[in-house]
Amino acid sequence: MSGGLLPLSRERDRLHDFASLRQVEPSRIDGRQSLVELPESLYPIVANDVSRALTDLLALAIPGNYTQLTSAVIDLLGLLKGTFSDRAWREAVLPAARTHALANLVHECPFTRHSFTKPRGYPGDAGLLDFVYRHPAARPTQEAATEAGRTVMAFTVDVTACEAVRHRRSILARKIDETAARKDRPAILAVASGHLREAELSIALKEGRVGRLLATDQDKTSLSVVDGYRTSITDAIEAKQVTVRNILSGKSSLGRFDFIYAAGLYDYLDAKVAARLTRILFDHLNDGGRLLIPNFLWGVPEEAYMEVFMDWYLLYRSRDEIERFAQNLVPAEVRKTTYTEDAAGVIGYLEVERV
Secondary structure, three states: OOOOOOOHHHHHHHHHHHHOOOOOOOOEEOOOEOOOOOOOHHHHHHHHHHHHHHHHHHOEEEEEEOOHHHHHHHHHHHHHHHHHHHHHHHHHHHHHHOOOOOOHOOOHHHHHHHEEEEHHOOOOOOOHHHHOOOOOHHHHHHHHOHHHHHHHHHOOOOOOOHHHHHHHHHHHHHHHHHHHHOOOOOOOEEEEEOOOOOHHHHHHHHOHHHHHEEEEEEEHHHEEEHHHHHHHHOOEEEEEOOHHHHHHHOOOOOOOOOEEEEEOOHHHHHHEEEHHHHHHHHHOEEEEEEEEEEEEEEOOOOHHHHHHHHHOOOOOOOOOHHHHHOOOHHHHHEEEEEEEEOOOEEEEEEEEEEO
């Protein structure tokens, strides 16, 4: 990122002025260090300062290339979110940034615009992840964007969070292959599968060593893409429309599996729902089966940009919070629980093995 820019330095000085209004030490809110709440009467001043700072950054928008602008915007928004309380962020900072003229520039990026407009009606859809994966399916939309918009996308899909998602795809493919190595023709369940792009990376699927891979999702459009893999990869892949609510209510007849995973689902689930779902999915495991649950961790540098210009909110968690997904499991039924993180410390992985 480009933290040494003059406009960003000026904004940091202004934020220190606001910090002097504190009467107590900073408190921990939603897993991040925040200022205590400012008086609501100061919100217009905060909003005005945010607008001025973003206007300063517009000078970085070179015709046909918004790379430097995008870097500075991500830095500035991250600084603002890490400085102000959650309420001040939601009610003063975010609206001022979202309605600023700069939003029109970053929305030339097809990735950012897709997230913000939610063409399928919900956040984080499989089409959005295709941008992250740099998948050929997203190429026509990317090529139709403005030249400057493509420079924004080239930057945004290369940030820490997106690299972690690409790595997650590789991890899931490897886990599928490992399951096929320890179990002859295993049954596998992908919950909220999206386009199931990890299937393209799995050697075991291509070699026909997986007996069944059931991909469930709420989105028929995603499932139609998955269904295409029956001819291009293996007919062991099945697509079935199942919602999380169906699973929680016990109204879906899924069967039993040797490996179950939910790629990005838990990033959107309330903690109680996550624990309930974990219990139910665990019950769908065969003896010796394994359940893998990834979740984004606190501290993603691009979180503020995602919220402001992509309207994309995730439930970030700590290691303890992720491990509590398994709190409803019967200890005697659990052989082993393993927690790992990717090398960048962006996504945590909880794996639970059944006795």
